[in-house]
Structures are given as structure tokens and as C-alpha cells.
Amino acid sequence: MANKKTDSITRSYDYRLPKEVLADCLRTLDFLLPAENNLIESLWSEDFLKQLKSNRNTKQVWKWLEPQLERPEEVPSRVWRGVLEQAGRILKTQADKQDLF
Numbered sequence: 001m002a003n004k005k006t007d008s009i010t011r012s013y014d015y016r017l018p019k020e021v022l023a024d025c026l027r028t029l030d031f032l033l034p035a036e037n038n039l040i041e042s043l044w045s046e047d048f049l050k051q052l053k054s055n056r057n058t059k060q061v062w063k064w065l066e067p068q069l070e071r072p073e074e075v076p077s078r079v080w081r082g083v084l085e086q087a088g089r090i091l092k093t094q095a096d097k098q099d100l101f
Contacts, residue, residue: 032083035072039087046098052088053095061088 017025055064062084071080 028079032075032079035075036083036087039069039083040090043087043091044094049091049095049098052092053098061085061092064088 052061052064062081065084065088066081069084071077075083
């Protein structure tokens with residue numbers, strides 16, 4: 001289902017990767033998941049969540065986060081963009097939920 005705000009599609013079902021790339025993808029995930037978790041933990045604060053929630057100018061959270069954070073040398077820029085987007089989505093969702101509680 002397309003998102004009306006951005007006309008993008010987020011996959012919400014499992015799909016299999018080709019065997020040729022599966023090992024590389026799993027190795028990349030093993031490397032990136034701890035980095036993503038550390039990033040979320042380091043940014044998580046009430047002030048940051050309020051700041052993120054108030055910033056409605058950007059449709060893509062990674063564009064807002066990228067200038068504020070330094071990319072690790074060992075992570076390619078496109079991969080880093082994915083980490084920022086995923087961490088940003090999680091933080092933005094929590095910022096939206098913050099008002100409910």
C-alpha cells in the first residue's frame with residue numbers, strides 16, 4: 001500500500017533473497033544492527049524526540065539526521081543513509097507516541 005504523504009512503498013512481508021547474496025546480506029546485518037541500536041540509544045532523549053517531532057519539513061528523516069552525525073569511515077555512504085533512515089523512523093515513531101503517554 002502506497003504512503004499518501006511520500007508516494008513510497010514499505011514492504012511489510014517477508015521475502016527471500018537470492019542465495020548468491022544471502023551470506024553477504026546477513027554479514028552486513030550482523031555488522032549494522034549493533035551500530036543502529038547504538039545510534040538510537042545515543043540519540044534517545046526527550047529533548048531530541050521533541051526536536052524531531054517538531055521538524056515536519058523533511059519527508060526523509062535521514063536528510064535531517066545526516067548533517068548532525070558523522071559517518072563511520074568503514075560504512076559506505078549509501079549504507080549509512082539506510083542506517084540513518086531506519087533509526088530515524090524508529091525515533092520519529094517514538095516521538096509521535098510520546099504525546100499519547
